[in-house]
Amino acid sequence: MPGADKETDLTERIEAFLADLKRGGSGTGPLRGSGEMARETTYLLRRITAQARWSSAGDLMEIIRNEGRRMTAAQPSETTVGNMVRRVLKIIREEYARSRGSSEETEQQESLHKLLTAGELSEENFRQHFVHLKANVIEAINELLTELDGTTDNIAMQALEHIHSNEVIMTVGRSRTVEAFLKDAARKRKFHVIVAECAPFCQGHEMATGLSKVGIETTVIADAAIFAVMSRVNKVIIGTQTVLANGGLRAVNGTHSVALAARHHSTPLIICAPMFKLSPQVFTTIFYPFPGSFSYCLPVLREILSKVNVHCPVFDYVPPELITLFISNIGGNAPSYIYRLMSELYHPEDHKL
């Protein structure tokens, strides 16, 4: 029966996606950038919307929430998955509200005024059935996908507003967003880039070769030389894995030292991060160590390996006070404004899936 086939096909795809997530975390699967992760998640959610069996918005939200919970459990460090799930939930809420006919503004955000004047809680159980809800939701998800496709270009377009000629810019490790940003600026301006290699994986090397290929003058330095060289740097431009709800970052390890050195020399710290990296989480002390990376940390020391503890954290927390500016696909923002952007992207009830 065609209905059952679609369902099994859907569950197969979901299981494949979950398996991929788990493998990506253990280092054996292909390493994918966050942009790709976000797109894959959104495709899958669109497929679930199209093929799963649901009759009201509440059902759909339950299904997506369950799948979202399983996906974030499979790979907790991959926050873009959870972010996309929350975006889609917000889309469903909005489309439901639009179908019901209530104006968007009144449903928009929680505010202190509304909490005081609301009286009893308006129990919104999303049980009404609307014929065109499915089509509307799928169209809105398509818009989300177009937005995702254009994020890197949108960020790169702003490059010329931030880089003047003969600047010395420092960056850490490898970020596709920052690479596109700098390459775009290099078309019209001449500047130097210093790349910190970011041991033990040394992604900075790949970044440096990529930048030098388009003619940007690049220098690779070891992590230890960051403070030594910082006094001659005009700007620090880095990418991040996640932007946290308070405006802080969860970025590749070593970023906190860079941020402190930049603050000591009063050098602006600019973060290029697309909006899908914004996550409603706050700082927790769980860093996800990469298994199998210890071999890079501790070469050639077999005999004492058993008596030594080796730590190899993957991420660092950078507090918002050290950050000067966020450049995202919707423009530049100060870290103090991030909480407001978050309330536009996600509904408060979805913060915990």
Next chain:
Amino acid sequence: ETQTKCGTISLFSHLHQYSRKAPLTQQLSIPSTVIHPSIVRLGLQYSQGIVVGSNARSVALLHAFKQVIRDYTTPPNEELARDLVNKLKPYISFLNQCRPLSASMGNAIKYIKKEISNIPSQFKEEEAKTKLQKCIDCYINENVVLAAKAISKYAIKKISDGDVILVYGCSSLVNHILCEAYDKSRKFRVIVVDSRPRLEGREALRRLVQRGISCTYVLISALSYILPEVSKVFLGAHALLANGYVMSRVGTSQIALVARTFNVPVLVCCETYKFCERVQTDSFVSNELDDPDDLMVTRKGKTQLENWHDVSSLGLLNLVYDVTPPDFVDLVITDLGMIPCTSVPVVLRVKNLEQ
């Protein structure tokens, strides 16, 4: 060849770019036939990185000079005091070309030259040579061996039971202090921070683990992760400059900066013979550039920077030293006592008066 390939490296174009690939004798302007063989050997050991570390290099230098003095004969119609000093000059510039002299080596050379010039003219050659060799032994004993003992005594007062001590790279003095403290039954554990490309921390790790001290090992990028556990930071120094700045292995200033942010005390251990009358405020004016090819690495079978020589806009920078501002350092432990960073010129003046 010293090609200044791109903008940032032009900041360092006044410094000599070392390269392990080019054979040493090609780059030298003095024919090595007039250099004493033990000096040639020493120069090669410096340039190949076999003898590293401020103390090790000074002691090796002084032993080589002892050999030179033993083999020296005064030519007729010459005074030993003047001729020997002139003989040493080309040796010193040879060593400088193999690897730039460290501050401790500079001070040792100044001491020897002074001792040689002060030899009274009525001394016979054998007497003079024995006296000089005794002076050198005495210098090494006082400034390296006994100084280490004195510094350990002061430093052990600063180590309490239950401490978590962070060290960086491989400093002979700091390792000595930790081993002494462990022998005196202090209970502590050590975190060794290491950095590419030299990875000297592995040597320190090996020495400490052999003694039985429990150790943790991290790379310098994990500093913010590990610092909340740390109670004290012990750092070694290459030299202490007259304006209070600490010149040490690159990465030391970063550790001091992050430790200051986490309110962890930073203690620098340094013998007084490494105090230097130079002043410096940044790591660019006077530094050493090591072989840039050391930064290359193979990950997952690919070496990204393999052909960096062919790409004109790509450069690699391998700094050896950096300077730490005195406001990051809480205490300097020397053989003369525990002093703040800013008291370095006072110590220099006291030492000059003594001489």
